Amino acid sequence: MQSAFSTDTASLARIRKELVREQRRVNLRRFLHNKLSVVGFFIVFLMLLLAVFAPVITGALGVDPYTSLGREMRLQPPSAAHPFGTDNVNRDVFARVIYGARISMTVGFFVGLFSSLIGTAIGMYATINAVWDNILMRICDGLKAIPNILLAITLMAVLGANMHNVILSLTIVSVPGVARIARSQALLVREQTYIEAMRAAGASRFRIMWCHVLPNILSPIIVQMTFTFATAIISEASLSFLGAGIPIPAPSWGGMLKEARSYIYNGWWMVVFPAIFTGLSVLGFNLFGDGLRDLIDPLSGR
Amino acid sequence: MKKYILKRILTLLPTVFIVSVVVFLLVHLTPGDPAAMMLGDDATMEDIAALHAKLGLDDPLIVQYIRWVSRCLQGDFGTSTAVIGQKVSDMVFSHFRPTLCLAIYSQLITILLAIPTGILAARKRGRIADMITSVLSLLGISLPSFMMGLGLVLLVAVHFRALPAAGYKDLFTDGLLPFLRYMTLPALSLGFIHAAYMMRMTKTSMLEVLSSDYIKMARSKGVKEHTIIGKHAFRNAFLTVLTVIGQGFISALAGAAVVEKLFTIPGIGTLMVDSIEKRDYQVIQAITLLIAMLNVVINLIIDLLYGLCDPRIRLE
Numbered sequence: 001m002q003s004a005f006s007t008d009t010a011s012l013a014r015i016r017k018e019l020v021r022e023q024r025r026v027n028l029r030r031f032l033h034n035k036l037s038v039v040g041f042f043i044v045f046l047m048l049l050l051a052v053f054a055p056v057i058t059g060a061l062g063v064d065p066y067t068s069l070g071r072e073m074r075l076q077p078p079s080a081a082h083p084f085g086t087d088n089v090n091r092d093v094f095a096r097v098i099y100g101a102r103i104s105m106t107v108g109f110f111v112g113l114f115s116s117l118i119g120t121a122i123g124m125y126a127t128i129n130a131v132w133d134n135i136l137m138r139i140c141d142g143l144k145a146i147p148n149i150l151l152a153i154t155l156m157a158v159l160g161a162n163m164h165n166v167i168l169s170l171t172i173v174s175v176p177g178v179a180r181i182a183r184s185q186a187l188l189v190r191e192q193t194y195i196e197a198m199r200a201a202g203a204s205r206f207r208i209m210w211c212h213v214l215p216n217i218l219s220p221i222i223v224q225m226t227f228t229f230a231t232a233i234i235s236e237a238s239l240s241f242l243g244a245g246i247p248i249p250a251p252s253w254g255g256m257l258k259e260a261r262s263y264i265y266n267g268w269w270m271v272v273f274p275a276i277f278t279g280l281s282v283l284g285f286n287l288f289g290d291g292l293r294d295l296i297d298p299l300s301g302r
Numbered sequence: 303m304k305k306y307i308l309k310r311i312l313t314l315l316p317t318v319f320i321v322s323v324v325v326f327l328l329v330h331l332t333p334g335d336p337a338a339m340m341l342g343d344d345a346t347m348e349d350i351a352a353l354h355a356k357l358g359l360d361d362p363l364i365v366q367y368i369r370w371v372s373r374c375l376q377g378d379f380g381t382s383t384a385v386i387g388q389k390v391s392d393m394v395f396s397h398f399r400p401t402l403c404l405a406i407y408s409q410l411i412t413i414l415l416a417i418p419t420g421i422l423a424a425r426k427r428g429r430i431a432d433m434i435t436s437v438l439s440l441l442g443i444s445l446p447s448f449m450m451g452l453g454l455v456l457l458v459a460v461h462f463r464a465l466p467a468a469g470y471k472d473l474f475t476d477g478l479l480p481f482l483r484y485m486t487l488p489a490l491s492l493g494f495i496h497a498a499y500m501m502r503m504t505k506t507s508m509l510e511v512l513s514s515d516y517i518k519m520a521r522s523k524g525v526k527e528h529t530i531i532g533k534h535a536f537r538n539a540f541l542t543v544l545t546v547i548g549q550g551f552i553s554a555l556a557g558a559a560v561v562e563k564l565f566t567i568p569g570i571g572t573l574m575v576d577s578i579e580k581r582d583y584q585v586i587q588a589i590t591l592l593i594a595m596l597n598v599v600i601n602l603i604i605d606l607l608y609g610l611c612d613p614r615i616r617l618e
Contacts, residue, residue: 149559149560157578157583237446272456
């Protein structure tokens, strides 16, 4: 008992460690309590696994997303050998769907990552400099006035359809949203007493920004990242569906749906499986993001 | 009120300016020489240089921008590079009606579906209506509109053969019934995502209003429940819903590209996607600019309506 009140640094550190651990336990319990966010987490985990181990999974079943299985295997309904059936050019739909996870997850990951990095940098910089704040935020307003999917289509039309450009244009589309969030969060943090204390102690703006503001705005940005991930999956699928995204024959879910569109009367499996996987992964990321958001701010979203 | 309107319009100017610059630069920075593309492969260097001079492509960027803006303000968006001699404004205009009809129809469906369910969910918290709303809004957020569309086509058109899977009938030339037969599936797939969102917003803003003091006062006075909901609560909750309707209209116009392509409707979305293949950048530029400006205008109208309905906002 006495040691808890003593001021020696060793026991203080121990108490702090204990508190941090307790907080983590509480957070984990709260996250697990929300069943939907656990479901979301598992979907996300599964999709990432599929993306990473796509060659292993399809290799074990002896199927491949690109090779034609021969004329007699055209538009075959699901069977034991080909659980999702075969498509109009005699390819195994299961292998294509699994490889499609790879494309979607790659696009989602990089768009989430890049837009968070760039958006955070812009948002934080805007809070330092009033002139740039005005300019940057007006540019963000202007970009946001063009509906996302339209801006993405236009960018893809100009840049040309390939995977790098999909990531680039979806990042451009997502940055203004992240910048807004980073800016408003940084403004909130800057009003806190500890930042004032740092300023009084003579810390440079740069140091305050990087060492004190940034760690405190990270959680909302990470939450936003999961939502950006989800929208990037939808947008990539939409772009590929329109033929402005990832070019065929790459097995992207949107591209598969574009081809399936013509065979909707005699090959429902070509439509259903890529559609289910797209919807499921978007749902997963949304649920996971909701769970994370409730952790940070239990009052939101109610 | 006049002062409020003026202030609103003034704050829009920077946004309009940025949008125009972005749209201008987007197309201006396209790889390839537009003059060379217009003339085709067998053009000589002199021809290209002459067209350059004629189109003013050698002028500084800012001069070109100003010229472009002043032309746009007069309704002249240039000529198509794919269809020779066709004016872009005519192309966009002739494709605009299907998109507009579809957007309005999908918004009507959305409003009729979402607002009553949202109110119901707010009144009966934790009951079935509430749960359905939650599940639907989750689904609505997670399903892209074209997947919703494909699902509807599979179920309604392919399985039950109740409605046609694709095609377009015009409201004015073909009549109401064919229009409804062909447009209901596209309108549903376009509106579903938004219906879910609108449902959720109606529910939360109704809940907020219903827990306020004046509603408690009305209840304790013995005012009938439907008078409270219809007359006192919904009127106040409607402001939030109004914003959502405005956003929905814009996303119906913007999301049209995907749904129109899916149902082969000859609207501006289809025009835009076809223009990508033809590298007809003028058309893409005009459509993007048009919808962004519509977005700005609709947001302005909503802001003004807000000011009209709620005097507190005007004084801010």
